[in-house]
Amino acid sequence: MAFHLRREEVLDGDQLGQMLEESPAKAAQALLMAAGQGIVEAQLLLGQILLDGRGIERDPALARRWFAIAANQGSAMAHNMLGRCLEHGWGGEVDVVEASRRYRLAAEAGLDWGLYNYANLLATGRGVAIDPGAALRCYRQAAEQGHAKSMNLLGRYLEEGVHCPADVSAAHDWYRRSAEGGDFRGQFSHAGVLAARGQVEQALGWLRQALVAGNANFLTVAAAALEQATQPEIRAMALAYRTRLGELGVML
Template identity: 90%
Template sequence: MAFHLRREEVLDGDQLGQMLEESPAKAAQALLMAAGQGIVEAQLLLGQILLDGRGIERDPALARRWFAIAANQGNAMAHNMLGRCLEHGWGGEVDVADAARHYRFAADAGLDWGLYNYANLLATGRGVATDPVAALQCYRLAAEKGHAKSMNLLGRYLEDGVHCPVDVPAAHEWYRRSAEGGDFRGQFSHAGILAARGRVEQALAWLRQALVGGNANFLKVAAAALEEATQPEIRAMAVDYRSRLTELGARP
């Protein structure tokens, strides 16, 4: 019996997630059919599972093509994902200027990830002219939409007074919200504030969460910072961070 998804089922993210867990190959088959019928949400999701190799053979080049098809229909997340492919060379050549164009479309549509990714290029001058003020504005808009990574970066701007007035209480609040939103850098930032206030046990709890989610680049920088901590319990966490680096195959 053929496995089908109706349009309303494609739009049901919870159901699709369950299907991908229970029978990823069948879910992928259904998405292929729906994408071929022109359902833009299916095209976007198909691109994602092709990128991840979930339920289907990994094929970044084909993922990139499906993102482009969905983007041509005006889907903001598809523009964002096509931008990611172009920025990082997934499934084709790197073209950061074109990535910026797609991020800008997603940002103008109000997509939090589009705002974040476009802000990163504005902040670094990759693919666009450097514009730290515009980058800050994009991070702020994304943070206000609930984007956890942007919350942490907005906190950094506010704490350091970079292109905005210093507002330490607001910075600390954004760190807290970022941590609770699941961003490992936000968790580390929030832990630092808690440790400075003497709330060591709470700080350690957030540091453990950041350790689980953090990538190699973050862990290396974080470990060096932890080694400079005044509290011995916090300083001891550096050993765990460097051990995790070894597990990831990175030089501690």
């Protein structure tokens, strides 16, 4: 199957996704041509597949360059992705100060992921002066756009009353919305609320979802927390979490 990528097709994310599913290598070639023609959406997606090695040889350094090119055209998502490269050292040196600047530009454009990533640095003082209040505002703005990870963190601020009045009811609602949005930390938070209410079966369902999606750091912390649960059914989930860690190659 041949691909002929026109500008209007580059702007169609669903179509690009289908192309990558059907023939990743041919889609990558088409994206490379479109990116070279200055189409920002193609530059962004090309950078992503270069990071992932999907349909093209993995090349984080080249991905980083394409994100920079797209960012220079004013793309908020490109600023965010370039920030990710700079923060984590993908394709070059770590530069958290420059990463924070890129995240800020994405956040100022209203991009949910930019708001979330910038908030993470503001909350910890990495690459930028620590400012938990500003971090909370960014998390809230992203959460109100439907960003699931920000929803969970906003819930934590509200539950603990950190830099805002405590509002446990609102916190629990944000946990639920985060869980429904697919964030594994939100699923774990929501499960904790349900377990405390005695809704053990519902809690177990969310814990199983978090188990499947969670990364090693999360699973380690979650397993330790589950071992302290009062309900035996919830406590038993700790073993499943530790088993999953073993499958991921984490030494226990």
